[in-house]
Amino acid sequence: MTVISNPILPGFNPDPSILRVGDDFYIATSTFEWYPGVQIHHSRDLKHWRLVARPLARASQLDMRGAPDSCGVWAPDLSYADGRFWLIFTDVKRYGVTTVNGARGASLRDFPNYVVHCDHVDGDWSDATHLNSSGFDPALFHDEDGRSWMLNMLWDHRPGRGRFAGIQIQLFDRAALKLVGEPHLIFKGTDLGFTEGPHIYKRDEWYHLLVAEGGTGWDHAVVMARSCDLLGPYEVHPDGVVLTASGNRHGPLTRTGHGDLVELQDGTPWLTYLCGRPVPEKARCILGRETAIQPMRWHDDGWLRTLDGDAKPMEAPRAPDLPPMPWPQNRWNGRFDRDSLPPEFQWLRTPMPERLFSLFDRPGFLRLYGRETVGSHFEQALVARRLEHRRFTATTCLDFAPRCFQQAAGLILYYNSTKYYYLSISVEEGARELQLMIASPELAESVTIEGVGPLPEGPIELRAQGDGDALIFSWRSEESSVWQILPHRLDGTILSDEVTFPGLPNFTGTFVGMACQDASGMATPADFAWFLYEGGDDRCAPVD
Structure with a gap:
């Protein structure tokens, strides 16, 4: 079946x-x-x-x-x-x-x-x-x-x-x-x-x-x-x-609702609806609200019901009697040697993406122009894709030479302007430094920044690994084979609808991607050579 x-x-x-x-x-x-x-x-x-x-x-x-x-x-x-x-x-x-x-x-x-x-x-x-x-x-x-x-x-x-x-x-x-x-x-x-x-x-x-x-x-x-x-x-x-x-x-x-009906060619009704999948043992849905579907039945009294009449969602309904039509798997190799942004990526709010990024200014790279601070509601250079798995690895490599502390670029897990984890490269006292920025309603201060020591010259690889409620960042130079693990085991579940400031709407989900800021207004760019995302039901990569 x-x-x-x-x-x-x-x-x-x-x-x-x-x-x-x-x-x-x-x-x-x-x-x-x-x-x-x-x-x-x-x-x-x-x-x-x-x-x-x-x-x-x-x-x-x-x-x-x-x-x-x-x-x-x-x-x-x-x-x-x-x-x-x-x-x-x-x-x-x-x-x-x-x-x-x-x-x-x-x-x-x-x-x-x-x-x-x-x-x-x-x-x-x-x-x-x-x-x-x-x-x-x-x-x-x-x-x-x-x-x-x-x-x-x-x-x-x-x-x-x-x-x-x-x-x-x-x-x-x-x-x-x-x-x-x-x-x-x-x-x-x-x-x-x-x-x-x-x-x-x-x-x-x-x-x-x-x-x-x-x-x-x-x-x-x-x-x-x-x-x-x-x-x-x-x-x-x-x-x-x-x-x-x-x-x-x-x-x-869980959280099933907001549905819509479709009738198959044979007249069978199917209901599509939104749902959430909470992290086990924690009532928090880090993937946001997702879309599910299941068959329904019109009963003799003329009312629609689930197949069992129990009004419950189905995790694995039997597929309809239609010819299987899987789509070709044209998986992107993670490189930016192309003339358009890979379809899984989006950005925030603006209809003028040319002010945020370019695939032509440095061929083979995604160039992000430093714009407003992370969390801005206007013009933010943040390009990201949906988090689709509770166990995942996201890795990128960037070439970035900040000139002052107001400039930063790196790897971000972003829910909204009040909830994100951001591992970035900035500069302190003339030397490049790795910084971890955290925004969460659960913090005593809404945003914290912690320096993680000086960085060597040249391109830097950044990695985020998630496993249910745990999130770990690491980095290495482009020439190194050894990942440097940050000494933080972070709570990934803050990136969910369920963690919020009172009165604020929370209807989206977690994205993972690349960001670049320049609060000096000079639009200093950061160049990303590649971005890789892997995820699955089992751990996609061991947390070292």
Whole structure:
């Protein structure tokens, strides 16, 4: 029996929206402050997936400079109508603090929603058109009568209100790219609260509304309701939740929710949803929110349920009866002798990557130009890839000649501006020095820097090794075969949603990559010769 191993999209890949066009399946996921915006993966058997597009790749579509951590692109929805692909998304500009000194006040947040379209999923998508700003998690529903509707959750910023005010719907004119008529509030949610992530499906005479509830933490859930009229009223599923891992903080798949349905060619429904995989014995998910999938069943009463009717996630569901379609493994060799950034890498917020890095100024190297300090919300020279394994090794080699203490470059594990581990080369009293910078809400000081002694001349190799909750850094000169282990056994689990300052959003995941700063404003560059990432279920390399 062939099974699917969940999650199907490991590492930071939350809020999946799934679509089938013919024999092709596509999943779009949130990217928050990482650029380019939105990841779209492609499969033909639901088991094997490949990244085919990041459609929001220029300033006329997305510019997130200044966006706070975990803002930017939320919950994209991918659909197909009129022979073209439609992508609708929120570009969150502000995440207001809801309490001050324990008092609950107004929560002023900015949630502009946009739509883009393209004839080919991997083509050049249109400029973004603003639709509304009334709440986040927009989605398009294309009805059988040819009309399209936009859904989104309604945000209520007023003090003493529930914030999550329900799901609204409004007619969308595809030709004019605008909303018409008045919005209708069609569903106020259940007692679980935090009603968001809406999708509508038409089956027989019923409109089925699927939402996420319970918040995106341990009590996250998929909830459904139905109505014979698109505008309601909607009757809640008699079982309450359709899928949840509530109450389980140590299982293989936790935090399950924010789902979307797809129907196979034979009519079988499958549910894709986000999940988390906590480090064993610690309720912390260092890989962030990932994407899983499993088959569902329409029961005789017309309601959707899991195969066993238990509303539980499946770690290894049986694969559908589709021809296996594994994709060719075109593994990158780690060298930067190429004319474009390897597809696994992204950067933060800005639509002007030419100010951050170049593959041409020094052929064979990735040159990072020192920009703002690590943690900046505007222009930060940080190029990184998702952490996809709890056991991993990441190694890089850089050539860098800092001239003052304000300049640094090196290897970074980054969750957001308040949580990272950064092993960098800087300079003290005229000599190059290795420095370990740590940012964590668990520190007495928000950021600490510790010097690790002088460095020899020439290129330096830096290495990070993770094994569950343990993280170790090491270094060596390019000519040496011996790694110098830093005397720190670090807690890798601070790089998770679960470790945070009160009131701050934490919706992303850990990235590992390369960074360069120059607080003097001189844009001093650092040249990286290669970057290697290895990971697996077993230890990928021994911690020396």
